Every structure is written in C-alpha cells, then in structure tokens.
Amino acid sequence: MHGWSGKILTVNLTERTTAELILPAEVYQRNIGGKGLCGELLFDHFRYVWDDPRLPLAFMTGPLNNTSSPTSGRMTVMSRSPLTGAVCDASVGGRLGTVLKRAGYDGILVTGRSGDWCGLTINESGVALQSAGHLAGFAISDLHARLTTAPGMQSGAHAMVGPAAENGVRYAAIVFDGHYFAGRGGLGLVMAEKRLKFISVSGTLKTDVFDRNELKLAREEIYRLVAASPVLTGDLGLTNYGTGALYDLMRSRRMMPTNNFRQTYFEPAPSMNAYAYKKRYATKKFGCAGCHILCKKVGERGEIIPEFETMSHFSALVGNADLDAVVAANRVCNETGMDTISAAVALATYAEITGLQMTPEVLLKMLEDIACGRNDGALLGQGALRYARESGRPEVAMVSKGLEFPAYDPRGAYGMALAYATSTRGGCHLRAYPVAHEILRKPVATDRFSLSGKARIIKISEDMNAVVDSLTACKFLFFAASLEEYAKALQGVTGMRTSAQELLKAGERIYYRERIMNARNGFTAADDDIPARFFRESGSSSESLRIDPINRSEFLRERAAYYRIRGLDDQGLPTQEKCRELDLPC
Numbered sequence: 001m002h003g004w005s006g007k008i009l010t011v012n013l014t015e016r017t018t019a020e021l022i023l024p025a026e027v028y029q030r031n032i033g034g035k036g037l038c039g040e041l042l043f044d045h046f047r048y049v050w051d052d053p054r055l056p057l058a059f060m061t062g063p064l065n066n067t068s069s070p071t072s073g074r075m076t077v078m079s080r081s082p083l084t085g086a087v088c089d090a091s092v093g094g095r096l097g098t099v100l101k102r103a104g105y106d107g108i109l110v111t112g113r114s115g116d117w118c119g120l121t122i123n124e125s126g127v128a129l130q131s132a133g134h135l136a137g138f139a140i141s142d143l144h145a146r147l148t149t150a151p152g153m154q155s156g157a158h159a160m161v162g163p164a165a166e167n168g169v170r171y172a173a174i175v176f177d178g179h180y181f182a183g184r185g186g187l188g189l190v191m192a193e194k195r196l197k198f199i200s201v202s203g204t205l206k207t208d209v210f211d212r213n214e215l216k217l218a219r220e221e222i223y224r225l226v227a228a229s230p231v232l233t234g235d236l237g238l239t240n241y242g243t244g245a246l247y248d249l250m251r252s253r254r255m256m257p258t259n260n261f262r263q264t265y266f267e268p269a270p271s272m273n274a275y276a277y278k279k280r281y282a283t284k285k286f287g288c289a290g291c292h293i294l295c296k297k298v299g300e301r302g303e304i305i306p307e308f309e310t311m312s313h314f315s316a317l318v319g320n321a322d323l324d325a326v327v328a329a330n331r332v333c334n335e336t337g338m339d340t341i342s343a344a345v346a347l348a349t350y351a352e353i354t355g356l357q358m359t360p361e362v363l364l365k366m367l368e369d370i371a372c373g374r375n376d377g378a379l380l381g382q383g384a385l386r387y388a389r390e391s392g393r394p395e396v397a398m399v400s401k402g403l404e405f406p407a408y409d410p411r412g413a414y415g416m417a418l419a420y421a422t423s424t425r426g427g428c429h430l431r432a433y434p435v436a437h438e439i440l441r442k443p444v445a446t447d448r449f450s451l452s453g454k455a456r457i458i459k460i461s462e463d464m465n466a467v468v469d470s471l472t473a474c475k476f477l478f479f480a481a482s483l484e485e486y487a488k489a490l491q492g493v494t495g496m497r498t499s500a501q502e503l504l505k506a507g508e509r510i511y512y513r514e515r516i517m518n519a520r521n522g523f524t525a526a527d528d529d530i531p532a533r534f535f536r537e538s539g540s541s542s543e544s545l546r547i548d549p550i551n552r553s554e555f556l557r558e559r560a561a562y563y564r565i566r567g568l569d570d571q572g573l574p575t576q577e578k579c580r581e582l583d584l585p586c
Contacts, residue, residue, distance in 0.1 A: 002210040003063030003494035004028050005106045008041075009127060011120060013194050014053055014112030018127045021109065029496055032503075033062030033106065035089055035469035036510040038078035039517070041109055046087075046517045050080045050186075051193045053113040059159070059199070060107035061097045062472035065290075066207040068215060069489045070222045070481075071474035073098050073289030075107075081185035082193075083170040083342070083383050084402035085521060087424045087514045088185035091469045093288030094176035096157035096201060103203030114195035122201045123152065132197035137163060139335040144178040147200050156202035162337025165192035167373035169381040171342035171404075175334070179296075179304050180288070183339040185403060185425055207493075215492030222481045222489070223292075229480035231440055232293055238476060239285065242297040243308035244274030246435075250312065253439060253448075254540055254547050255412020257405070258316040260348035261398045261531075264409045264539030264547050266316035272323050277305050280323060291474065299327075306330040306340070312407035313344035318351060318358040325360035329367055336371035342383065343367060345397075345404035349384040350376065353391050401426030401527050410530060411539040411547050413438040415446070415454040418558055421528045422458060422566075424514040430475065432461035442479045451554045455562035463507035470510060509582045512567065516574045516584060525572040528559060 006028075008021040031037045038058040048055035057079045064072040075097030081088035100108070103122050110120075119132040135143055140162045147158045157177055165172035165188035172188030173181045182188070209215055226232050233239050250256040251269040258266045277283060281299030288296075297305035306314065306326055310333075314326040333340045347366055351358050358366075369377025379387050384404050388397035398405045403426025410417035415434030423431040434457065438448035446457065464483060468475050471486060483500035491497060518527075535555070539547030563570060567578030579586040 001025055001028065002208045005101060005104055007105055008107045008109055009105045009122065010109045012112040013110065013114040013118065013196060016129055030506065032467065032470035032506060034060050034076040034472035035466055036506065037107060038076050038089060039510055039513050042078055043513060043517065046080060047520065050082045050190055054111060055080055057110045057190050057194065058107060061101050062470055063490060063494050064471050064473060065097045066101035067209055067493050068219055069493060070219060071291045071477050073291060074472040074474060076469055076472060077174060077182040077187050079187060079190045082189045083186045084426045086401050086426055086518050086523060088187055089425065090182035090184055090187060091472060092176050092180055092182040094157060094180035095289045096159055096176050097472065098289040099157035099201045099203055101207050102205050103201050104205050110194060110196060112194065117195050117197045119198045119200065120196060124203050124205060135197050136166060140175050140178060140337055141335060143198065147198060150200065153200050153202055156200055158198060158200050160198040161188045161192045162335065164336040164338040164371040165189050167371065169338055169370060170383050171339040173337050173339050175337050179334055184428065188337050209493050210495035211492045215489055218485055218488035218492055222485045225480040226477065231442065231479045232476065238295040239293045241274035241278065242295045242305065244277060244311050246308045247273045247311055249439060250407065253412050254542065254545055255409040256312060256316050257407055257409045259319050260317065260352045261409060261533060264412060268321035269316065272315050272321065276323055281305060293476065295476065303327055304330060304334055309407045310340040313341060317344050317348045318363060320358055320360065320363055322360045325363055329363055332364060332367045338371055341406050342404040343370060346380045346384045346387060349388050349397050350380055352396050353393050395532060398531055399427050400530055403427040408435055409539060410534055411550060413448045414451045414550060415458060417530055417534060417550055417555060418451065418454050418458050418562065420530050421559060422562055424518055431465060432458045433475065434458065436479065440479065451558040455558050456565055459562060459565050462511050463504050466507035466510040467503045509584065512574065512578065512582055513584055515568065516586065519573050528572050
C-alpha cells in the first residue's frame with residue numbers, strides 16, 4: 001500500500017511476545033488511520049475495565065505520517081479512561097508518529113501486564129522488551145535524557161510515563177519526547193498499569209507515496225492558506241505567541257474561567273498574557289515534526305512555556321497572579337507526567353471547598369503531593385469529581401462525564417456548552433471546538449450567546465475533527481485549510497480517490513462508533529450534561545457586556561436536536577437504523 005505501512009506491531013506484556021498484525025486494505029481505507037484505526041481495533045475489547053490486562057492500549061499513526069504533508073507528525077493514543085470510564089483518545093505531537101512509520105509500523109497495540117517495569121524498543125532490525133525497574137521514579141526529563149543517549153537512539157523518539165502514573169494519578173499522561181502530552185483522561189495510568197515504562201523507536205525507512213506531484217500541489221495550497229491566516233501566522237497569531245495568543249481574547253470576551261468557574265474575568269490577566277511570557281523569558285519557537293507553524297514556546301534558559309490551557313488554569317482558575325508560579329506549576333506537571341487541566345481543576349475544586357488560598361507556595365506543594373499520592377493530594381489525584389463527592393459537594397466539580405473542563409467558560413460561548421456535553425471523552429474542547437466560529441469567526445461567525453443551530457455545527461465539527469485525528473494532522477491548520485485540501489493530500493499519498501464529503505462520512509462513522517462504545521458501558525443522556533452552576537449563576541458581566549446563565553430549557557432542546565441529527569434516540573443511545581447506515585454493529 002501507499003501511505004500506510006500495512007503492519008501493526010502487537011505486544012503481549014504478560015506473555016512477553018510480539019507479532020505483526022496485517023489488516024486488509026479496506027480496513028485502512030474505511031478508518032483512515034490514527035483515531036479511526038484505534039477505534040476499529042479497540043471496539044470489541046471495550047467491555048474490559050481500564051485496568052484489565054486484556055484491554056489494549058493503542059498507538060496509531062496515519063497515512064500522512066513520514067510524508068511532506070503539512071503537520072504530519074502527530075499520532076493518536078487510545079484506551080479506556082481510568083478517570084471517566086469512557087472512550088479516551090489523545091492526538092499527540094512530537095516525533096514518535098513519524099519515526100514509528102520509519103521503523104515500518106502503522107501502530108502499536110499493547111495488551112497484558114508485565115510482572116515488573118519494562119521498556120519496549122523498536123527499530124528496523126527488530127523489537128525487544130527489556131527490564132526498566134531501575135527507571136522507576138525517574139522524572140520525565142531524567143528519563144528522556146537516559147533514553148536519548150541509549151545506543152542507536154540519539155535520533156529516535158520516545159513515549160514514557162512519570163511518577164504521577166506510578167503513583168496512581170487518574171489523569172497521569174503519556175509524555176512524548178520529553179514534553180508532548182497525551183494528557184487527558186489518564187492514558188499514562190493505563191500504560192503504568194501494564195508496567196510499561198517507556199517505548200523507544202528509531203528507523204530510517206521511507207513511506208511510499210502514490211503521486212508526489214499531487215501531494216506537492218496540495219501541500220502548496222495548504223501553505224498558501226496558512227500564510228494568509230492571521231490566527232496562525234499573523235503578528236499576534238499562534239506562530240509568534242503560541243496557543244497563549246488566546247489568553248487576552250478569552251479575558252476580553254469575559255469567558256476566562258476564574259476561581260473554579262465562579263467568575264469569568266481575571267483582573268491581573270494583562271500582566272500574565274503571552275506577551276508577558278515572551279518578554280520575561282525571551283521565548284523562541286519549536287514544534288512537532290512536519291510542522292512549520294511551530295506553536296510551542298521555550299525560554300532562553302530552556303523553560304517550557306505553558307500552553308494556553310495551562311497558562312489560564314494555573315492563573316485565573318486557581319486565583320494565582322504570579323507568572324513564575326505558572327511556569328513552575330507547568331514544570332511540576334511536565335516532570336511528573338500529569339495533565340495540567342485536570343490537576344488545576346482538582347486544585348480549584350479543593351480551594352472552593354476548603355477556602356484555602358492558592359498562593360504560589362501552596363500551589364506547587366499541592367501539585368507535588370498529587371503526583372506523589374500523599375496527604376490530600378492522594379484523593380485529588382483521583383480527579384475533581386471523586387474528591388468533590390468524598391467531600392459531600394459533587395456540584396463543585398466542573399466536569400462532564402468526570403473529565404475536568406478546559407479554559408473556556410461555556411457562558412461566554414454557548415456552543416461550547418453543547419460540545420462539552422456531547423464529547424465522547426467528556427469535558428473536552430477538542431472534539432468540536434466551537435471557539436473557532438463563536439470567537440475566532442472561522443470558517444464563519446456565529447452568535448456565541450445563542451444555542452440555535454449549534455447542534456448541527458457541533459455534529460459536523462465532531463465528524464471533521466475525527467477525520468483530522470485519523471489522517472493524522474493538526475486541528476490548528478483547519479483555521480485556514482479544510483478537508484478539501486487534505487483530501488487532495490490523502491489522494492496524493494495513498495492513491496485513494498476521495499472528497500471532503502466522503503471523508504466527513506468516514507468521520508461520522510468513527511465518532512458514532514465511540515458513542516456505541518460508551519453506550520455499551522452505561523453512558524446515557526444523563527451523562528451528556530454540564531454542571532448546574534452554568535445554568536444558575538451569572539459570569540462576570542461589565543457595563544457593556546452581560547454574561548448570563550445558560551437557559552436550561554434551550555440547552556436541552558438543542559441537545560435533543562443534536563441527538564436527532566447524530567442519529568441517536570432520545571436517551572442519546574445508538575439506533576439500529578443508524579448503525580446499519582454506517583455499517584456498524586450496535
């Protein structure tokens with residue numbers, strides 16, 4: 001095949017065996033790769049709980065990895081979330097997706113549980129499992145340094161878990177190449193439960209491309225669109241300020257989650273924006289393999305500058321106005337391998353319930369306690385909802401399906417309320433990302449204070465992003481490009497004749513399958529919801545802008561409309577008719 005390698009590595013850690021899985025070409029064509037291929041391979045195993053050795057942990061590349069297609073360095077990791085019990089997938093950057101293709105594999109499917117910590121090494125000459133007990137407790141930077149200096153691995157790529165995963169934190173991450181995170185939902189804990197400490201990959205193989213000229217033309221078209229996008233490459237865009245470019249925008253729209261979503265405006269924000277980091281740390285840019293936008297930022301002394309979500313949640317959400325403390329909090333999470341969004345929401349929940357002020361000293365100590373599983377941190381590491389329930393205050397946890405909310409208050413963008421509720425992995429902004437049209441006005445502007453028509457927009461966005469995560473590509477590029485351009489890139493790489501509409505239909509199938517997987521595990525309309533706070537309490541209004549509670553009746557009407565458009569019944573469950581249409585088992 002062109003684009004795909006045609007081989008998936010399977011690893012049974014219990015038996016300490018490896019094999020190669022060869023799938024029919026039509027399975028690749030139907031699922032594309034990445035997220036789609038993960039769902040295909042996990043579907044029949046999703047009845048297992050997250051810590052059952054029979055449940056696979058899947059790492060899948062896409063057909064565009066290891067080609068010249070723009071933003072082709074990403075890959076998808078998927079399993080079942082220890083935090084939510086729902087489908088848990090993460091699109092992650094770095095180099096591992098590209099290097100895995102160079103080693104000759106489209107993905108890795110890990111099952112079983114090792115008797116002791118082990119590491120998996122993959123290269124063109126073979127696959128090996130080795131003891132990793134001596135690496136237990138290593139901070140991420142120390143482990144990464146050890147892996148990158150191993151013989152033959154200087155140009156390799158690596159995935160690893162840190163102390164947070166070892167200590168049972170339910171939102172522990174898998175860290176790629178030192179600081180790219182498969183962060184949400186606790187995939188790091190799934191990997192740690194299998195006693196797999198790291199995966200190291202190297203390779204030099206080339207990916208066969210069907211028509212290099214067709215790919216070149218698609219690539220040039222995408223580059224032209226990106227060059228014309230102020231959001232991506234403008235003076236205040238992502239390439240210059242990273243995702244932190246959104247910080248001032250969220251404040252000005254009065255939708256910056258503050259003090260555990262009790263307010264939506266943070267007074268000290270102007271001194272804690274992306275410009276402040278650039279000035280304080282003299283930042284420079286870097287990014288994933290195959291990307292020319294380079295939205296990641298690093299300081300002149302090597303400081304990893306926080307992404308927007310981290311920047312916002314470790315400041316406004318927890319009431320912290322110390323810029324250096326945000327960088328330090330980000331460093332603690334990076335070194336221990338812990339999702340910053342969930343950690344911050346857990347701490348904000350704790351602060352609201354206990355009345356404790358999150359000074360910089362308290363913030364950093366609490367994060368270290370969470371990662372080490374000690375004192376109150378042991379319970380906070382189980383997630384905001386579990387902590388709030390144990391405290392008798394479940395309504396204080398700002399979650400959907402148990403997953404903590406990111407840095408967009410839905411009272412300032414109503415489409416986000418519906419997107420949080422319908423997301424298959426819980427309180428996530430990346431399944432649909434209505435901020436694109438409600439705030440950034442891409443591809444067209446919609447009224448952010450109205451739910452009318454949002455059901456169809458959310459459904460189409462979910463389908464599109466399922467395709468993006470299957471190709472695999474970066475969602476940011478779709479502020480400028482579209483599936484039209486990427487259909488041409490896919491044709492150039494694989495020879496598969498397709499269109500944007502055909503890709504959207506594949507995305508619908510991929511997303512609907514996740515609804516089936518969740519439904520089989522007890523998720524219903526009761527889980528497609530957001531906390532009562534957003535329906536009862538106002539945000540932080542100004543003289544010229546009111547931030548009112550969301551109308552509950554309108555929300556429920558639009559959710560019902562979403563169910564109809566998605567082909568679900570009135571309880572949000574899959575229907576036989578839609579399953580037949582999409583050729584899926586119900």
